Amino acid sequence: MTQPQDNLTPFQSVTWCFDRAADQLKLSNDLRELMRRPWRELRVEVPVRLDNGTLKVFTGYRIQHNGARGPYKGGIRFDPSADEDEVRALASLMTWKTALADIPYGGAKGGVQCDPTQLSEGEMNRLTRRYTQNIAHLLGPQRDIPAPDLGTNQREMAWMMDAYGQMYGHTPSIVTGKPIELGGSYGREAAPGHGAVMVMKTWAALNRYALPGKSVVVQGFGQVGSRIARLMAEEGCIVVAVSDVRGGVYNPKGLDMADLLRHNATAGTVRGFRGADAVTNAEILTLPCDILAPAAVGEVLNSSNADRVKAALILEGANHPTTPGADAVFNQRGATVLPDILVNAGGVVVSYFEWAQNIQQFRWSEDRVNQELRVVMERATQEVVRRAQAAQVTLREAAFQIGVERVGRAIELRGFV
Numbered sequence: 504m505t506q507p508q509d510n511l512t513p514f515q516s517v518t519w520c521f522d523r524a525a526d527q528l529k530l531s532n533d534l535r536e537l538m539r540r541p542w543r544e545l546r547v548e549v550p551v552r553l554d555n556g557t558l559k560v561f562t563g564y565r566i567q568h569n570g571a572r573g574p575y576k577g578g579i580r581f582d583p584s585a586d587e588d589e590v591r592a593l594a595s596l597m598t599w600k601t602a603l604a605d606i607p608y609g610g611a612k613g614g615v616q617c618d619p620t621q622l623s624e625g626e627m628n629r630l631t632r633r634y635t636q637n638i639a640h641l642l643g644p645q646r647d648i649p650a651p652d653l654g655t656n657q658r659e660m661a662w663m664m665d666a667y668g669q670m671y672g673h674t675p676s677i678v679t680g681k682p683i684e685l686g687g688s689y690g691r692e693a694a695p696g697h698g699a700v701m702v703m704k705t706w707a708a709l710n711r712y713a714l715p716g717k718s719v720v721v722q723g724f725g726q727v728g729s730r731i732a733r734l735m736a737e738e739g740c741i742v743v744a745v746s747d748v749r750g751g752v753y754n755p756k757g758l759d760m761a762d763l764l765r766h767n768a769t770a771g772t773v774r775g776f777r778g779a780d781a782v783t784n785a786e787i788l789t790l791p792c793d794i795l796a797p798a799a800v801g802e803v804l805n806s807s808n809a810d811r812v813k814a815a816l817i818l819e820g821a822n823h824p825t826t827p828g829a830d831a832v833f834n835q836r837g838a839t840v841l842p843d844i845l846v847n848a849g850g851v852v853v854s855y856f857e858w859a860q861n862i863q864q865f866r867w868s869e870d871r872v873n874q875e876l877r878v879v880m881e882r883a884t885q886e887v888v889r890r891a892q893a894a895q896v897t898l899r900e901a902a903f904q905i906g907v908e909r910v911g912r913a914i915e916l917r918g919f920v
Contacts, residue, residue: 509806509828513592516802519827521595524903527896533920534911538598541591543567547637549615551630554623561630563615565638567647568594571913574645575611576601576851578652578680579659581630584800585614592801593652593822597851599906600844604883606855611647613638619654631659635666642667644676644862650854651680653800656726657692661685676861679854688857689869690876691850696730697873698849698880699796699820702841704738705884712816715739718755720792720814722746722784723799724773727820727847729764731796736760740794744787745773748799751787752779788812797824804829812838819843834897842899844906845887852879 511519518539525535549561564587567575577597580590590612598610615634619627641647651660660678664685667677675686683689690697707714719740721732724747732742742760744753749772752758758779766776774781788795788803789811797803798820804812809829817833817840819825825833825840833840853876860866867875891901914920 509826511827512588513801513823514588514595516827517592517595517823520899520903521599521907523900524907527894527900528904528908528911530907530911531920534914537914537919538569538907538910541566541568541594542570543641544587544591545638545641546587547634549630549634549637551626551633553626561615561617561634563613563634563637564590565611565613565641565647566590566594567611567641568609569598569910570609571910571917571919572602572609573607574609574643575647576608576650576854577611577613578650579634579655579663580612580614580652581617581619581627581654581659582614583616583618585616585654589801590614596822596844598910599903600848601851602906602909603844603887603902604848604852604879605909606852606879608648608851608855611649612652613649614652617654627659628662631655631662632666635663636670639667639670642677644674644858648676648854648858649678650851656680657682657687660687676858679857680850681857686857686861688853688860688867688872690872691853691857692726693730694853694872694876695727695820695847695850696734698852698876699727699731699798699818699846700734700738701849701877701880702846702884703735703794703818705881706841706888709885709888716741717793718743718757718791719794719796720744720787720790721796721798721820722751722787722803723797723821724767725798728796728798729767731798731818731820733760733764735794735796743792744779744782744790746782746784746787746799747773748784750774751782751784752776753782753787753790754779755791794818797821800824802826806832809833815839817841819846822847830897830899840897840899842887842902845883845898845902848883849876849880852876 594612681687795814809832
C-alpha cells in the first residue's frame with residue numbers, strides 16, 4: 504500500500520485504515536466491496552422558522568454504513584462541518600467501533616449543517632423535530648437508533664424521542680443518551696470519558712506503564728475531555744494543560760483540577776483560570792507531556808504538526824483526531840497511539856446498555872452499568888494488545904483488523920457473498 508497522505512477527505516482517511524486492515528487480513532474483493540461503502544445514504548432539507556419570522560433551510564444527513572451485525576447505531580451531529588463526507592466517515596467508524604466492542608450493532612451517523620450556538624432553544628427544538636420527521640422512516644428500535652454527538656445532548660434526544668413517538672407511539676428505545684427521567688441510563692453521559700480512562704489503565708497494566716506522575720495534556724474540555732482530565736488526575740497523573748473551543752491554560756507544575764472545574768462551571772470556559780498561562784488549541788498539542796489526549800474534533804493531529812508533538816503516548820478521545828499522515832510520523836518515531844475506535848467506545852457501549860434496559864423495561868444501577876462497561880472496555884483493550892503483538896502491527900491496525908474481521912464474518916454468515 505502507498506504511504507498515507509494528508510490530502511484526503513475524512514471518509515478517504517478512514518477508508519485508508521480499512522483498506523490497510525483488509526490487505527493484512529487478505530479479504531476477498533467481494534467482501535471489500537460490501538464493506539467499503541455505505542449501504543444507504545439519505546440527504547434531507549430541514550426548513551426551520553426562525554424566531555425573527557424568516558425561514559431558513561438546513562441540510563441534514565443520515566448515513567447507514569453497515570448493518571451486518573445488527574441495527575444501525577450512531578450519533579447525531581449538529582455542526583457546520585457535518586457535511587456528507589464527514590458524516591459518511593463517522594458512520595464507517597461506528598461500524599468498526601461497535602464490532603470491536605463486540606456489541607450487536609452496525610454503524611451509522613447523522614448530522615445537520617448548522618451552528619447550534621447561533622440558534623435559540625426554540626429554533627433548536629424545531630430543527631431537531633423536523634430533522635427527526637424527515638429521517639423517521641429509516642429509524643426504529645430494531646433498525647437504526649440515534650444518540651448524541653457534537654452539538655447535541657440529552658435535550659435533543661428527548662425531542663427526537665418525542666417527535667418519533669408522535670408518529671409511531673411512545674418508543675423510548677428509539678434513541679439513547681436520553682435524560683434519566685425519560686428512560687436514559689445511569690452512567691451514559693460519563694461513559695465516553697470513563698471508558699477512555701479504563702482503556703488507558705488496562706493498557707498501562709498490560710505494559711507495566713506507571714501512570715502516577717505522568718504529565719497529561721487534554722485538548723477539549725467538554726463531557727469527554729473534562730472527565731478524562733479529572734479521572735487521570737485521580738490516577739495520580741499531573742494534568743498540565745487543558746483547552747476548550749475558546750482556548751487553553753497551561754501550568755507545567757500541574758493544574759488544580761478541583762479549582763479548574765469550579766472555574767469552568769462559573770465562567771463557561773477554562774480560559775482565564777488563575778495560576779496558568781494562556782495557550783491556543785494549536786499550541787496545546789505540541790506542549791511537552793507524557794500523554795496527549797485529543798478529545799475535541801477530528802484531524803487535529805496531522806502532517807503539519809505531527810513532528811512537533813512531544814507526547815510518547817496519545818489517547819484518542821475524539822473521533823478520528825489523527826490523520827494517516829500523522830499516524831505514520833508517530834509510528835516512525837515509536838509513539839504509541841491508543842486508537843479512537845477503542846478509546847471512545849464507552850459511549851456506544853453504555854448506549855447499548857440503555858437500549859437493552861428500554862427493551863426489558865428494567866433499569867440498572869449506576870454501579871452495574873460501570874461494572875459492565877469495565878468488562879467490555881478491558882476485554883476489547885486486551886484483544887487489541889494481543890492482536891498487535893501477535894501480528895506485529897500498531898494498535899490502530901490491530902483494532903481495525905478485529906472490527907473488519909467481525910463484520911466480514913457476519914456478512915459471510917448471512918450469505919451475502
